[in-house]
Amino acid sequence: MKKVNIKDVAKEAKVSVSTVSRVINNSAPVSGELKSRVIEAIKKLGYKPSHIARGLRSGKTKTIGFIIPDITNPFFPEIVRGVEDYLRKKDYTLILCNSDQDPKIESELVDILIDKHIDGLLFTGAGEKSEKLELAVKKGLKVVFLDRIIEGVNASYVVSDNYDGMKSLLEYLWKAGYRSFYFINGSKETFSARIRYKAFLDFVEKYRVKDYHHIFSSFSYEAGYNHTKEINRIPDVIIGGNDLIAYGVIDALEEMGLDVPDDVGVTGFDDILFSKHYKPSLTTVRQPMYEMGKKAAQMLIALIEKGVNKIKGYVLPTEVVIRNSTQ
Amino acid sequence: MKKVNIKDVAKEAKVSVSTVSRVINNSAPVSGELKSRVIEAIKKLGYKPSHIARGLRSGKTKTIGFIIPDITNPFFPEIVRGVEDYLRKKDYTLILCNSDQDPKIESELVDILIDKHIDGLLFTGAGEKSEKLELAVKKGLKVVFLDRIIEGVNASYVVSDNYDGMKSLLEYLWKAGYRSFYFINGSKETFSARIRYKAFLDFVEKYRVKDYHHIFSSFSYEAGYNHTKEINRIPDVIIGGNDLIAYGVIDALEEMGLDVPDDVGVTGFDDILFSKHYKPSLTTVRQPMYEMGKKAAQMLIALIEKGVNKIKGYVLPTEVVIRNSTQ
C-alpha cells in the first residue's frame, strides 16, 4: 500500500504534474476539463499532498512553535487552548515547548524550532532579552510575544492590561476601607510582575498610603505560603502577585489562626480555574487567558500570511472580580 | 544572510556532499583528515542540517503528535509535561492537539497529523473505536494509547491501575466504617470510568454492600455539583469519578448545610494539583500523571526507533491518598 504522490495523480488523470499542482493550489487557471479529471484522479487514488515536500519547496511548514514556561502552571492551559483552537481553524499546527523560564533552554528551543522550520513563534519567556531571538527576528522569523514583552526585541505582542487591572484592584481595596497593604509579587524578571509593581507604586503615591510593603518572589503557592509565615505585622490586606500566591497566603493565614477576610483580606491575579472555588473564593483580577492566546495566534498568522511587518501590540482588558477573600 | 546548506559545507571543506552527510550522521566511516575538515567547516559556517529536507528523504520527521481531550482539564498538563520532557531528551518535538473527545475531530486530527508525517502518535481519545486509527496502525503508524485503551485497535498502551486504585480506595472506606456509597462517575464512554465502575461493582458484591448507587455522568465540577443537589438520601460517602467531580460534590454539600467529612465523606480520583489544598483537602487516588506521559513517550520512541513491533501495555500503580474529606 504505497503512498500515492503527485506523479501518480498526473498519470491517472493523463495530465502533467504541474497541472495537478495548479488545481491543488489554485495557483493558476486550469480548464474545466482537465481540472475535473484531476479532481477525479485525486479522489480515486486518495491522494494527499505531502506537507513535507511542500515545505521543502516553499519554505512554509504551516507549523508554529509556542514556548511557554510550564504547561503545568494553571495560567497556561487556557492560553494554549486559545492558540490551538485558532491555529486549527487556519490549518496550522502547534509545537509546544516548556522552558521553565530558563533563558538557556529558551534559547535552545528557539534553535530547535527554527530548525524545524516553523513559520512563526509565540513566545512567553523569562524577562531577559535574548540575542538569539533578536537575531532570529532580524532574519525574518515572525514572532509574537505573549503575556510578556522582552525589551530589545522588536516584535508584536499581546498582553493583558496588567497596569489597569492592578490599579483597579487597589482602588477597589481602598474604597473598601483597606489601608495597609502587603504585596507578595512574582519574580522580578517577569514583565507582568514589574508592571503590577509599578501600578502599586503609583497607587501608594496617589493615595499617600503610609503603610505598605512590597516584595518580589516567585509566582508559586509556596512563595505565598512561606512569605506569609514570615510577616511580622499583619496588614489589612495581602496582595498576591497571582492566584497561586494568594492560595498560599490564604492557607498560611488560616494556619496562623487568622480569618480571611475577617482578619485579613487577600487578593490574587489571573482568575485561574479554581479561584472561584477556593475557600474563601478569591477576589482577583481576571485576565482573558483564552482570548490572549487566540489574539496572539491571530496576529502571528497575519504576520505570516499577509506579510504584515508593522509591529503591533495588543493590550487586552482585565477585570476585577470581587469574591469572598475581601470584604 | 542566506541559509547555509550541505553544499556550502562541502565546498568549504573541499569534500563531497556525501562525505559531509556521512560525518553528520556517522553513517559510514570517514578518514580523520576529512572528518575534521568537515567539522571545521560546519562550525565555521554555523551549518545546521535542515530537518525538513532530511524528513523528505528519510521519511522521518522527529515529530510526534499527541491528541488529548482538552489541555484545560487539570488532569492533562502534567501528562503533557511528562511527554514533552522525555521527547526533548530524545530530540523529538511535540505537536499538541485538543479533540474535546469528539470522535469526528479525533479522526480529523489523525489525518492532519499523518499529513504532517509524524513519526508516531500518542492518543488519549474517546472510548469509541476508530476505523481511521485502526487503518493507520495497520499501515504502520506507531501509536501508543495513553490513559485510555480503544478496543479493536491493536497498539501499545500506558494506563494507570484504575481498578486497583478504586478497589483500594473502597476498601479503605469500608475499613473506615463507611457503609453506604454513592458513586458519581465520569462518562460511560471513557475507559477509566468503566474500569472504576467495575471495581465498584466487584467491591459491592464482595462486601455484600446493600446500600449503594452508581451513575455515569461526566468528568466535571458541574457534574458533581448538580448530581449531589439531586440526591434524596445522603449516603455515608460520595465517591467522585475524579477530583473535579469531588470538588463539585463538596461545594454542593456545603451549600446544603452538610459538613464534610463529619456528615458525609467525599473522595476523588487523580490527585490533581489542587486536591491537597481544597477545603477540606481531598481523599483521592493518585495517578502518576507525569510518569504516564513519560512512559508513553518512552514506549513510542522505542516503537519508532527500535522498530519494536511487540504490542505492550504498561499499567502504572496508583495510590490511595487519605486526607480530610473522609475520616
Next chain:
DNA sequence: CTGTTAGCGCTTTCAC
C-alpha cells in the same frame, strides 16, 4: 492554458 524541467537540502546507492 499546459507541459517540461530545474531545483528545495538531504541521504544513499553505486562506482571507483
Next chain:
DNA sequence: GTGAAAGCGCTAACAG
C-alpha cells in the same frame, strides 16, 4: 574511503 548522481514530492519558472 570517497565522490557522483539519483531521487524524496512538490512548486514555479520557462516555454510553448
